[in-house]
Amino acid sequence: MELIRTENLYKIYRLGGGDLCVLKGVSLTLKPGELVALMGASGSGKTTLMNILGCLDRPTSGRYFFDGEEISRLSPNRRAVVRNSKIGFVFQNFNLLPRTSALENVLLPTAYTDGDLSARAFRRRAVEILQRVGLGDRMDHEPSQLSGGQQQRVAIARALVNNPRLVLADEPTGNLDSCTSEEVLSMFQRLNSQEGITILLVTHDAGVAAHARRVIHIRDGLLEAGAVETAAGHGAPAGGEA
Amino acid sequence: MKKITTTLKTSFRALRRNPMRSALTTLGIIIGIASVIAMVQIGEGSSAAIKQTIANMGANTLIVFPGAAASGGVTFGGGSAVTLTSQDATAIARDCPSVEAAAPMVHARLQLVHGGMNWVPLFIYGTTPAFLKIRDWPIARGRAFTRGDVLGANEVCLLGQTDVKELFPGGKAVGKTILVQNVPLRVIGVLARKGANMMGMDQDDVLILPWTTLKYRISGSAMQNQNQNASSSSSTVSTDQLYPETSQNLYPTPSSVEQQDLPQPVSFPNVNAIFVAVPTMSQIPQAIKEITVLLRQRHHLQPGQPDDFNIRNLTEISHALGATSKMMTNLLTGVALISLLVGGVGIMNIMLVSVTERTREIGLRMAVGAKPRDILSQFILEAIVLCLCGGVLGILLGQGLSSAVKNLLGWPIALSVPAVVASVAVSAGVGLIFGYYPAWKASRLDPIEALRYE
Numbered sequence: 001m002e003l004i005r006t007e008n009l010y011k012i013y014r015l016g017g018g019d020l021c022v023l024k025g026v027s028l029t030l031k032p033g034e035l036v037a038l039m040g041a042s043g044s045g046k047t048t049l050m051n052i053l054g055c056l057d058r059p060t061s062g063r064y065f066f067d068g069e070e071i072s073r074l075s076p077n078r079r080a081v082v083r084n085s086k087i088g089f090v091f092q093n094f095n096l097l098p099r100t101s102a103l104e105n106v107l108l109p110t111a112y113t114d115g116d117l118s119a120r121a122f123r124r125r126a127v128e129i130l131q132r133v134g135l136g137d138r139m140d141h142e143p144s145q146l147s148g149g150q151q152q153r154v155a156i157a158r159a160l161v162n163n164p165r166l167v168l169a170d171e172p173t174g175n176l177d178s179c180t181s182e183e184v185l186s187m188f189q190r191l192n193s194q195e196g197i198t199i200l201l202v203t204h205d206a207g208v209a210a211h212a213r214r215v216i217h218i219r220d221g222l223l224e225a226g227a228v229e230t231a232a233g234h235g236a237p238a239g240g241e242a
Numbered sequence: 243m244k245k246i247t248t249t250l251k252t253s254f255r256a257l258r259r260n261p262m263r264s265a266l267t268t269l270g271i272i273i274g275i276a277s278v279i280a281m282v283q284i285g286e287g288s289s290a291a292i293k294q295t296i297a298n299m300g301a302n303t304l305i306v307f308p309g310a311a312a313s314g315g316v317t318f319g320g321g322s323a324v325t326l327t328s329q330d331a332t333a334i335a336r337d338c339p340s341v342e343a344a345a346p347m348v349h350a351r352l353q354l355v356h357g358g359m360n361w362v363p364l365f366i367y368g369t370t371p372a373f374l375k376i377r378d379w380p381i382a383r384g385r386a387f388t389r390g391d392v393l394g395a396n397e398v399c400l401l402g403q404t405d406v407k408e409l410f411p412g413g414k415a416v417g418k419t420i421l422v423q424n425v426p427l428r429v430i431g432v433l434a435r436k437g438a439n440m441m442g443m444d445q446d447d448v449l450i451l452p453w454t455t456l457k458y459r460i461s462g463s464a465m466q467n468q469n470q471n472a473s474s475s476s477s478t479v480s481t482d483q484l485y486p487e488t489s490q491n492l493y494p495t496p497s498s499v500e501q502q503d504l505p506q507p508v509s510f511p512n513v514n515a516i517f518v519a520v521p522t523m524s525q526i527p528q529a530i531k532e533i534t535v536l537l538r539q540r541h542h543l544q545p546g547q548p549d550d551f552n553i554r555n556l557t558e559i560s561h562a563l564g565a566t567s568k569m570m571t572n573l574l575t576g577v578a579l580i581s582l583l584v585g586g587v588g589i590m591n592i593m594l595v596s597v598t599e600r601t602r603e604i605g606l607r608m609a610v611g612a613k614p615r616d617i618l619s620q621f622i623l624e625a626i627v628l629c630l631c632g633g634v635l636g637i638l639l640g641q642g643l644s645s646a647v648k649n650l651l652g653w654p655i656a657l658s659v660p661a662v663v664a665s666v667a668v669s670a671g672v673g674l675i676f677g678y679y680p681a682w683k684a685s686r687l688d689p690i691e692a693l694r695y696e
Contacts, residue, residue, distance in 0.1 A: 051690050054609075056609060056689050056690050057690060076613075076614070077613045077614075077615075080608065080611050080612065080613045081611065081613075083609060083610065083611045084610060084611020084612075085611070089609050089610060091606075091693065095602060095605075095606045095693065097259075097603060097606075098259065099259040099260075100255065100259065104255070108606075108607070108610060109610035109611055111248045111249075111251075111252055111612075111616075112607070112610065112611040112612045112613070112616055113611065119248075158610070
């Protein structure tokens, strides 16, 4: 049973002059527990694909199944529910709320979660996750009081707070130095290997992609044949810059 | 429910993140509401003061006049019938629930003499002590006459300020005796100054005395002496004047000495008018109805027969009062609307800035599962919370302002609970209306674009 299956995704933007075809029939599958890197240069369509996979956007044609549900047919509100309960986002620029404590930042998605968990239960879980990412002693700090790596770890904790089926990380190390990048990436690897969380790393950096167990290359709106398996943790770049 | 509290918390947090801007935004509403509260309270105070003043002028009094007498197709004009009695006045005060007090009144126009001075006052009113209460006319010095004075037709009187000035150059009138048609009247009190009435007549040029004294001791008849005091000394028997065709006098004509020494028996205790006080102006129509029913019954009028009396009220004054308070209210409403509009535009402005500035936050919230509806309610709630805080602070400020005006300038103010309630409602409404557009704009953002916004 796959977590993600896309069939022939097309995305066409209607611009003033004519149509711009960004995705030209993308079909891929992701199994639960995978750590996959989506690699591509800017303009290759990887951001568009990621937006569709993250249920932020819908394809012009083609079908997208996520966790057994056909997302391409869902209304924006239903997609919001899917994003909230099943997908965690980690962004390049962290996107933490300023002047808000790390704990409150982690709790942000729970404000939009329907269900019978009490605020206290959410808080307990947020505290626990912050401890897991090594920020147990920084919970009351505001983003401006945290380093870049710490901020990204708060963002990862935020992505995990609703126990998602998939964590989507969009250039998670783009704003970090190499040392903290390594820290964050190994955290992703640990979450994947120890807790079985499915992670999709979107990057243009082969060094980052090398941390994944599988790399999917995208170029001009098409997946490149032969998705390469890499040995996780060994920094050998498995595919050239597309 | 949980959703609302969560959204409310989110809104509060968002406002706390930028306290300075929140405070400045609220300032518009604070000033708006404060000015409304202060205006309304000062306005209500003034309005009450105006109402009091107009009530002093006699706006809530009714005057019952006798109807017209007619003989052989010739009418003698309003007030010429001799149907109204002092018992009518007593009955009106006793039997009409909408009536506070009633006093009979007898007019005359006579000369007053004191020592070498003489004066003809504009008004001579023979009445009962209730009259002073009805006209809200305090005594400046001395005392008012009593019911006993009325029953005994005692020779006492109250003088208006103008008459005191004319008759007593020294100014001391209380305790002195004046002569009216050779009847000595002891001045037991001086009335407070009232000034001119609406027609420009000097209301202080007045002599007030028990109506029995005026009717039975001095003029002998109510109507006849009004404008012909020169002939009054010789015509004191009212029956002769009422029935002039009666050729034979049943009693021997008294000598002039006898006439002056003995009160004349008069068979018609009619009065010229009855003054009626009604507690509030709104009860005037009801009081008129009650008095009409009572008097028709007392005068044995058959259905279909016209009234033998007329009831007058001071419609002119009451209309003026109505127009004044309406204008006042409209003025205040206008001021309120303008200031709240300005405050609301300020809120909208800042909320729009806030939405633009927080585009990335909105994108993030949408990415992690906020529906457009959630964003909409969050921003509307932020605006409402801002406005409500502004409203509460504004109420306090306005209260302080009106208290300051009261203490410093001595203007009357009246606490207005409806104004406070309305202010809270209006400020929340302003938040809703002016917060809606920015919130709607925020909710329409595309999360992908918003997340990339720099």
